[in-house]
Amino acid sequence: MEIDRQRIQDDLRGIVRGDVMCDPISTTLYASDASVYEIQPIGVVRPRSDADVIAVVQYAAEHDLPLHPRGSGSGVAGESLGPGLMLDFSRYMRRMQIHGSDGLVTVQAGLTLAEMNRNLRPLGRWFGPDPATRSITTMGGVLAVNASGSHYLRSGAARDNVSSMRIITVDGEWLDVSKHHPDEPGTAGRLARGLLEIRSKFESSLQALEQAPPARGGYRLDGIVDNEGRVDLAKFLTGTQGTLAVVANATVRTEAIPGHRGVILLFYHRLESAARSAVHSLEYGPVACDLMGRRLLDIARETERQFDALLPRASEAMLLLELQGDSLEELENRIQIVRRELSRGDDAAFSSVATTDQQTRDQYWSLCRRVTPRLSRLKGSGMPIPFTEDIAVPAERLPEALAAIQGNLRDNECTATIFAHAGHGQLHLRPFLDLSRAEDRQKMNRVAYEIAEVVWTFGGQVGVEHAAGLSRSALLPTQFREYWSAMGQIKRLFDPQHRLNPGKLFGAVLQQPNDNLRPVGETVEISSETRTLVPASERVVQMARLSRASVPELPVLQHWPPNEMIDDVVQSCNGCARCRTTADSERQCPVFRTMRTEEATPRAKANLLRGVLSGKVSVESLAGDRAKAVADLCFNCHQCRLECPASVDIPKIVGELKAQYVATNGQPVSDRLLGRLDTVAAIGSRMPWLFNPLLRNPLARWFAEKLFGISSARELPPIASGSFMRYAARRRWTKPPAGDGAKVLYFVDHYANYHDPDLGRALAEVLQQNGIAIYVPTAQSGSGMARITAGDLKGARRIARRNVRMLSDAVRSGYKIVATEPAAVLCLKHEYPNLLDDEDAHLVAKNSYEACEYFYSLQRDGNLDLDLHPVEVEFAYHQPCHLRVLDPDVSSVRLLQLIPGLTMRHIEGGCSGMAGTWGLQRKNYRNSLRIGWPMISAMRGSNLPLSCTECSSCKMQIEHGTESRTLHPIKILAYAYGRLPKIADQLASTVDA
Numbered sequence: 004m005e006i007d008r009q010r011i012q013d014d015l016r017g018i019v020r021g022d023v024m025c026d027p028i029s030t031t032l033y034a035s036d037a038s039v040y041e042i043q044p045i046g047v048v049r050p051r052s053d054a055d056v057i058a059v060v061q062y063a064a065e066h067d068l069p070l071h072p073r074g075s076g077s078g079v080a081g082e083s084l085g086p087g088l089m090l091d092f093s094r095y096m097r098r099m100q101i102h103g104s105d106g107l108v109t110v111q112a113g114l115t116l117a118e119m120n121r122n123l124r125p126l127g128r129w130f131g132p133d134p135a136t137r138s139i140t141t142m143g144g145v146l147a148v149n150a151s152g153s154h155y156l157r158s159g160a161a162r163d164n165v166s167s168m169r170i171i172t173v174d175g176e177w178l179d180v181s182k183h184h185p186d187e188p189g190t191a192g193r194l195a196r197g198l199l200e201i202r203s204k205f206e207s208s209l210q211a212l213e214q215a216p217p218a219r220g221g222y223r224l225d226g227i228v229d230n231e232g233r234v235d236l237a238k239f240l241t242g243t244q245g246t247l248a249v250v251a252n253a254t255v256r257t258e259a260i261p262g263h264r265g266v267i268l269l270f271y272h273r274l275e276s277a278a279r280s281a282v283h284s285l286e287y288g289p290v291a292c293d294l295m296g297r298r299l300l301d302i303a304r305e306t307e308r309q310f311d312a313l314l315p316r317a318s319e320a321m322l323l324l325e326l327q328g329d330s331l332e333e334l335e336n337r338i339q340i341v342r343r344e345l346s347r348g349d350d351a352a353f354s355s356v357a358t359t360d361q362q363t364r365d366q367y368w369s370l371c372r373r374v375t376p377r378l379s380r381l382k383g384s385g386m387p388i389p390f391t392e393d394i395a396v397p398a399e400r401l402p403e404a405l406a407a408i409q410g411n412l413r414d415n416e417c418t419a420t421i422f423a424h425a426g427h428g429q430l431h432l433r434p435f436l437d438l439s440r441a442e443d444r445q446k447m448n449r450v451a452y453e454i455a456e457v458v459w460t461f462g463g464q465v466g467v468e469h470a471a472g473l474s475r476s477a478l479l480p481t482q483f484r485e486y487w488s489a490m491g492q493i494k495r496l497f498d499p500q501h502r503l504n505p506g507k508l509f510g511a512v513l514q515q516p517n518d519n520l521r522p523v524g525e526t527v528e529i530s531s532e533t534r535t536l537v538p539a540s541e542r543v544v545q546m547a548r549l550s551r552a553s554v555p556e557l558p559v560l561q562h563w564p565p566n567e568m569i570d571d572v573v574q575s576c577n578g579c580a581r582c583r584t585t586a587d588s589e590r591q592c593p594v595f596r597t598m599r600t601e602e603a604t605p606r607a608k609a610n611l612l613r614g615v616l617s618g619k620v621s622v623e624s625l626a627g628d629r630a631k632a633v634a635d636l637c638f639n640c641h642q643c644r645l646e647c648p649a650s651v652d653i654p655k656i657v658g659e660l661k662a663q664y665v666a667t668n669g670q671p672v673s674d675r676l677l678g679r680l681d682t683v684a685a686i687g688s689r690m691p692w693l694f695n696p697l698l699r700n701p702l703a704r705w706f707a708e709k710l711f712g713i714s715s716a717r718e719l720p721p722i723a724s725g726s727f728m729r730y731a732a733r734r735r736w737t738k739p740p741a742g743d744g745a746k747v748l749y750f751v752d753h754y755a756n757y758h759d760p761d762l763g764r765a766l767a768e769v770l771q772q773n774g775i776a777i778y779v780p781t782a783q784s785g786s787g788m789a790r791i792t793a794g795d796l797k798g799a800r801r802i803a804r805r806n807v808r809m810l811s812d813a814v815r816s817g818y819k820i821v822a823t824e825p826a827a828v829l830c831l832k833h834e835y836p837n838l839l840d841d842e843d844a845h846l847v848a849k850n851s852y853e854a855c856e857y858f859y860s861l862q863r864d865g866n867l868d869l870d871l872h873p874v875e876v877e878f879a880y881h882q883p884c885h886l887r888v889l890d891p892d893v894s895s896v897r898l899l900q901l902i903p904g905l906t907m908r909h910i911e912g913g914c915s916g917m918a919g920t921w922g923l924q925r926k927n928y929r930n931s932l933r934i935g936w937p938m939i940s941a942m943r944g945s946n947l948p949l950s951c952t953e954c955s956s957c958k959m960q961i962e963h964g965t966e967s968r969t970l971h972p973i974k975i976l977a978y979a980y981g982r983l984p985k986i987a988d989q990l991a992s993t994v995d996a
Contacts, residue, residue, distance in 0.1 A: 083504075
C-alpha cells in the first residue's frame with residue numbers, strides 16, 4: 004500500500020466509527036459503477052452516522068482531498084466515480100422515520116427507494132417518482148440526480164417531492180435546510196441570499212432556460228422562491244449530484260397508492276407513428292407514457308419467454324400507457340376509449356392489449372423496466388453504450404427530434420436502442436459501439452456532441468435525470484451558454500475549493516465522454532494449451548519492458564473455452580448493480596442481503612478479477628487475505644448467474660479467485676475436513692453405534708468446533724446403519740440391467756448414501772413403478788461440490804475425471820443420469836465442464852437430470868404411471884437455490900400436484916442460508932441463520948407440520964429453525980404409489996397427528 008494511502012487510512016480510522024478502506028483491492032471494487040468509466044479512488048469510507056460524515060468532510064478539507072458521495076453505484080454516467088475519498092452511504096445509513104399521517108418520511112441517504120416503499124405500503128402510500136433502478140438506487144442517489152421515471156406525468160421529479168434535507172457543507176458544518184429567508188442569520192441565510200443575488204443577476208438567462216422541457220438539469224433556480232421570499236434550499240440542492248453539499252438524510256413527501264390502475268400496450272409499424280400517438284395520448288390524462296423501439300422488443304422476446312407471444316413480430320415500436328381511476332368501471336371505460344382513439348387514423352396502432360389485473364399489469368411493466376438491463380446479454384463486438392442515455396426535448400417535438408436523431412446515427416453508421424418516457428419527452432438512447440476499437444472510441448465523442456446539437460436544436464437538454472457525470476458534463480458549457488457563468492458562481496458559493504465531486508456538472512476541467520473508459524483491449528487472454536494467461540496488449544508489454552519488470556502471468560485453474568474467455572466473461576459484467584437488489588421476488592445475492600457491503604456483491608468479484616487482468620491489481624494479491632475475504636463472500640448458490648441481466652457467470656469467476664488462493668496457501672483444516680465428509684461418513688457408516696452418540700454429545704461437538712470449526716449449535720444428521728450403496732449391492736442394482744428398455748443411472752450423492760438411504764430406495768421404487776431399470780455403479784464418487792465451493796479445484800478435478808469417465812460410458816450405453824441432490828446435478832451440468840476441457844463432460848452435462856425434473860418430463864411425454872393413491876395432506880414447499888437454476892418450472896410441485904388430495908403450498912422465503920457445508924462452519928453460523936430467517940419465518944408462518952424440499956442442506960436448515968418435519972418429493976411420490984412401507988408408516992403417523 005502506498006504511504007499516503009496508509010496514512011489516510013490510519014488517520015481516518017482514528018476519527019471514524021465506520022469502515023475505512025484504502026487498500027488496492029477495496030478501492031478497485033469502487034473504481035467502477037454501472038457506467039463505462041473507471042477511476043480508482045484513494046480510499047473508501049462507509050460512515051455509520053452524520054458524525055462520521057462530518058469528520059470525513061473536515062479531514063478532506065484539511066488535506067485538500069476530493070469527496071465523492073455514493074449510494075449503490077447504479078449510475079450510468081459515472082457520477083459517483085473519482086480519484087478522492089468515496090463516501091458509501093449504502094452500508095449503514097439506511098434508517099427511515101414515518102411522520103404520522105401527514106405523508107412525510109425522513110430517510111437516510113443509503114436507504115433504497117424500493118425498501119422505503121415496502122415499508123410504506125402497509126400505510127397505503129409510496130414515493131411517487133419511480134426511476135427504473137428503484138429496487139437498487141438509494142434515496143441519496145434519487146435526490147442527487149433529481150430522479151423521475153415513468154410516472155413523471157403523475158408525480159413529477161424528486162425536487163417536486165422533497166420537504167427538507169440534512170446536509171454537511173464543504174466546511175463540515177451540519178445544516179438542516181428547507182425554506183429559508185435571506186435575512187436569517189447563519190449559513191442557510193447566507194446561501195439563500197447568494198442564490199437570490201445570482202438569480203437576479205442572470206434573470207434573462209433563466210427566462211431562456213424556462214423554454215426547455217420540464218425535465219431538465221443543471222443548477223436549477225426555477226421554482227425555489229415562494230410568495231414570502233423564502234428560498235427552498237432543499238429543492239435547489241436536489242439534482243446537484245453531490246457537487247454542492249453532502250446529503251445525509253431528507254424528509255420527502257409521499258402520496259396515496261392509487262386504488263385502480265390500468266395499462267395499455269399499443270403496437271405500431273413505424274417508430275414515428277408511435278411517437279406521434281404518444282403526443283396524442285396526453286389528451287386522455289395518462290399517468291405514464293413510455294415508448295420502446297424495435298431492438299428492445301426483439302431483445303425482450305429473446306431473453307424472456309413470457310414476452311414472445313405478447314409482442315407481435317411486425318412491431319417496430321410499442322407504446323405503454325398507464326391510466327388511473329377512482330372506480331374500476333370508470334377506468335375500464337377510459338381504457339377502451341383510449342384504445343379506440345389510438346387505433347384510428349394515419350398513425351393508428353395495428354394491435355393493442357390492456358389490463359387492470361395487477362399480475363398482468365406488473366408483467367407489462369416488467370417489459371419496460373427489465374429489458375434495458377438485459378442489453379448486456381447481447382453477444383458480439385458492439386454493445387449498447389449509455390453515454391447519450393439521458394436527453395429530453397419538449398414532448399410535442401419528440402417525433403421530429405427522434406427522426407433527426409436517427410438520421411444523425413445513420414450518418415455516423417451507428418445503430419442504437421431507443422426507449423423514451425414519451426409523455427414528457429425524455430429519451431434514453433444507447434448507440435452500439437465497440438470500445439475496444441480506437442475508431443469507435445473516437446466515434447463515441449463525435450456522436451455525443453452531434454446528438455447534443457440535434458437535441459439543442461429542438462429546444463432540449465442533455466443530462467436531465469441520469470446525471471451529467473463523466474458522460475455529459477463536457478457538453479454543458481455549450482448547453483447553458485450565458486447561464487454557465489451563473490453555475491460557476493453557485494459552485495463557488497457552496498464549494499469554493501471545488502472539493503465536492505469535482506469535474507461533474509460544473510468544473511474548470513471537464514472530461515470528454517471517451518476519457519477514463521474501463522480498460523478494454525488491455526486485458527489478457529487465455530492459452531488453452533498451457534492454461535496460462537498471457538498479455539494481449541502491446542502497450543502492457545512495452546510498459547513492462549520499460550520498467551524492467553516481468554509481464555505478470557496467471558495460471559488458469561478452470562477451463563475457459565474460446566467463446567467464453569476469462570476476460571470476456573469478466574468484461575460482460577457492466578456493473579449495473581442489479582445484484583444489490585433486496586426485492587422479495589428475487590434471491591440474488593443472499594450474502595449481500597445480509598452483509599450490505601460492496602464486497603459481498605457478485606459484481607465485486609468481477610471487478611476484482613478485472614483489476615487483476617488489467618494490471619490494476621497485482622497477481623500476487625489473489626493469494627492475500629483481502630482477496631480471499633472478498634471471494635469467501637460467495638457460497639456458490641448461483642442465483643446471481645440466474646438473475647443477472649447480463650447472465651455473467653460469477654460463480655465461475657469466484658471459483659477462479661478461490662482456487663488461486665488455495666493453490667498458493669493451501670486450505671485450512673475446517674475446509675479440508677468439510678470437503679472430505681464423504682470419507683468421514685463412510686467410516687461412520689461402519690460404526691454408527693459409535694459415531695451417532697458422538698454427533699449428539701455436547702462435549703464432542705464443542706471439541707469439533709474448536710478443532711475443525713464446525714458449529715456446535717448445528718445438529719448434524721445421524722449416519723445410517725448401512726449406506727445406500729451397500730443396499731443397492733444387495734438388490735443387485737450395482738450391475739448393469741439387461742434389456743433394451745428405459746434405464747437410469749442413479750448418481751448417489753453424500754446425503755442419500757450415508758444419511759438417508761430411504762431416499763435412494765424411494766427413487767428406485769418410483770423408477771420400477773414406471774418400468775425403468777436402475778443402475779447404481781460402485782465406481783462413482785460424491786460430486787465434490789464442497790471442494791469446488793472451498794476452492795480446492797485440484798481435488799475436485801480428480802473427482803470429476805473419475806465420475807465423468809464412468810458416467811459418459813453409461814450415457815453412450817443409453818442411460819439417463821438422475822440424482823436426487825440438486826447440488827450434485829449442478830456439478831454434473833455446470834461445474835464439471837468448467838473443470839474439464841472434455842467432450843465427455845459436456846455429454847454428461849447434457850444427459851443429467853434432477854429426479855423430479857426427470858419424472859415430470861415423463862409426464863409431459865405421457866409416459867408417467869398415474870396410478871397414484873390419494874394423500875390427504877398439506878405440505879409447505881421450499882425450492883432450493885440450485886434447483887431454481889436447474890429447473891425454473893418447479894417440476895416437483897407440478898409432479899406432486901398429480902397426487903389426489905395432496906396440497907402443496909409453495910413458500911417463497913428466499914435462500915435457506917445453509918449452502919451445503921458453508922452453514923456448518925462456526926464462522927458462518929450466525930450469517931447462515933440471518934440469510935435463512937425469511938425462509939424460516941415463512942415456514943413457521945405456514946403452520947404446517949410437514950415441509951418438502953429436494954436439498955439436504957435446506958432440509959437441515961428448515962428442521963433446525965422450525966418444528967416441521969421435512970421430506971424429499973420423491974419419498975412422497977413413492978408413498979403415493981403405495982411403495983416403501985417404512986416411509987408410508989412414517990408419513991401416515993405424521994398425517995394422523
